[in-house]
Amino acid sequence: MKAAVLTRYEAPLELIERADLSPGPGEVKVGVRACGVCGSDVFLQNGGFNSTLPIVPGHEAAGVIEALGEDLTQPLATGQPVALYYIDHCGACRMCEAGRVNMCFGVRRMGVEFNGAFATEVVVPEKNVIPVLASDDPAEVAVLTDAVATPYHGLVRIAKVQPGETVVVFGVGGIGSNAVQLAKLLGCHVVAVSRSDAKLALAEELGADVVVRGGEGAPERVKAVCRRGGPEVVVQTVGSAVVDSQAIEAAGIGARVVLIGTCMESFSLRASTLVWKEAGVFGSRGYTPGDISEVLDLRRSGKVETGHLVRHRRPLSEANDALDDLRAGRVLRSVITFGEGW
Ligand SMILES: [Zn+2]
Ligand SMILES: [Zn+2]
Structure with missing residues (x-):
């Protein structure tokens, strides 16, 4: 062999x-x-x-x-x-x-x-x-x-997304692109975030309702395109601690934030950020x-x-x-x- x-x-x-x-x-x-x-x-x-x-x-x-x-x-x-x-x-x-x-x-x-x-x-x-x-x-x-199965698990088993909810997907890579198409298939309003024009175009092809430029200021741009209260679900697929923080920042009231991407770095978080929104952060593994x-x-x-x-x-x-x-x-x-x- x-x-x-x-x-x-x-x-x-x-x-x-x-x-x-x-x-x-x-x-x-x-x-x-x-x-x-x-x-x-x-x-x-x-x-x-x-x-x-x-x-x-x-x-x-x-x-x-x-x-x-x-x-x-x-x-x-x-x-x-x-x-x-x-x-x-x-x-x-x-x-x-x-x-x-x-x-x-x-x-x-x-x-x-x-x-x-x-x-x-x-x-x-x-x-x-x-x-x-x-x-x-x-x-x-x-x-x-x-x-495909990894974002499926994150959306269906961990976030338990419901039709009509807004799902924000950070990253349109091998996992994120499929989070976009699956969230759309599950009847959600989908916002895709990426720093790449080509990936934003791909997200649109795969069913994203709105695409948002990633990088600095992304959480504010996400909130601006979501309805009042912000998104119910945020899926973070990028291997970046900066984006981990952005995903939590972008979460709406009562949101579930699902972390799928992994990296070697850590990020810091103030408890009140989650407490005030009554938001939860979940890991989704495989x-x-x-x-x-x-x-x-x-x-x-x-x-x-x-x-x-x-x-x-x-x-x-x-x-x-x-x-x-x-x-x-x-x-x-x-x-x-x-x-x-x-
Ligand atoms: Zn066992
Ligand atoms: Zn893999």
Whole structure:
């Protein structure tokens, strides 16, 4: 097998030939067909997850089951196309029992704590594969599992947005662009904030009702385009502590602020800012297998766009170029693909 491996922080990945994998009991081996390259991979490369190196990144992936381990409990077969759910979970802790398996006490993440899908093959627990249709596009399935499922989780499970509410989305990147289209789909009035003209134009294409220039003064500009009382929901997708502060500043009376973007810096906040608005700040971490199934259905019914996510495809040998493109803001997403189809 081939894998792009992170051997040192803040260094390029190394393309390495390794022994083929074989699944242990309760595991399956998946031949990777597509894997999205995400801001989290840059965060990983910078040491943000404090992963034990070497590690193979890659957590938003789709592929085909190539080998079955022993003692499987599901009727899985080789040749089955699957989406990969990147979070290994125990199934027995308080959060797993509540269906919030993304918050399992024993969480282990593919591409963070165990080797991911910047590789020709990957081994995962059987509960981490979600069968998909042969008619699905592997690159679309890959990006739906994270770039779309992450904002879906933030909007639906954490903010619990209601039709008619105003949702402000800070950042129109790989996550924010999809927060915009999903909030619109959920019947909300959507305000998108970005410093980039191209991204504001994309937000409009994806259904934003109003676009607002980001940067200094953005909270005031947001409030100026919202109705009295300000927005009910603010979704912060930018990896910036300055924007974290702006998102809270822009929140309306009684608002839910959902933080999805992460960065290494902190920000300060006066309690009265939240107290006076009776506003809440929530973290939204990843997504559940149920979120993946729901966004796959939205895509199959044509309600979600993926063109902006799957346009830039590269072979595994160009994984570093894909990361560079992301860092430089040249793309919202790249997808590493391994040929066409399944
Ligand atoms: Zn990701
Ligand atoms: Zn658990």
